[in-house]
Amino acid sequence: MWEIFEHQSLVKKLAKIPLEILKRYEKWKDIATVSGPEGLRLIKGFHDESLKGKWQGFRSSRLSIQYRIIYKVNKGELYVQVIEINPHDYRR
Numbered sequence: 001m002w003e004i005f006e007h008q009s010l011v012k013k014l015a016k017i018p019l020e021i022l023k024r025y026e027k028w029k030d031i032a033t034v035s036g037p038e039g040l041r042l043i044k045g046f047h048d049e050s051l052k053g054k055w056q057g058f059r060s061s062r063l064s065i066q067y068r069i070i071y072k073v074n075k076g077e078l079y080v081q082v083i084e085i086n087p088h089d090y091r092r
Helices: 008-014 019-042
Strands: 003-006 059-062 067-073 079-087
Touching: 003 008, 003 019, 008 079, 019 059, 019 067, 019 079
Parallel strands: 003 079
Antiparallel strands: 059 067, 067 079
């Protein structure tokens, strides 16, 4: 069993996120708790991937076409730290 820790700033943002995204986030947490990052990688809809650049060392999963969850897995410990849920900006 994995433990999910939510960053302090995330709790405030959850109140502003659409209900459908919150439901997907709860499902994401259920899967991550039971099988960890390996289980998330097996579900193609989450498109779980490692990040590069300034986010190196973090991972990202899709909650929808627009929303992403950014999290980090600490080595040697069975917990996932959720950093942020944000709408992905495609205007680059």
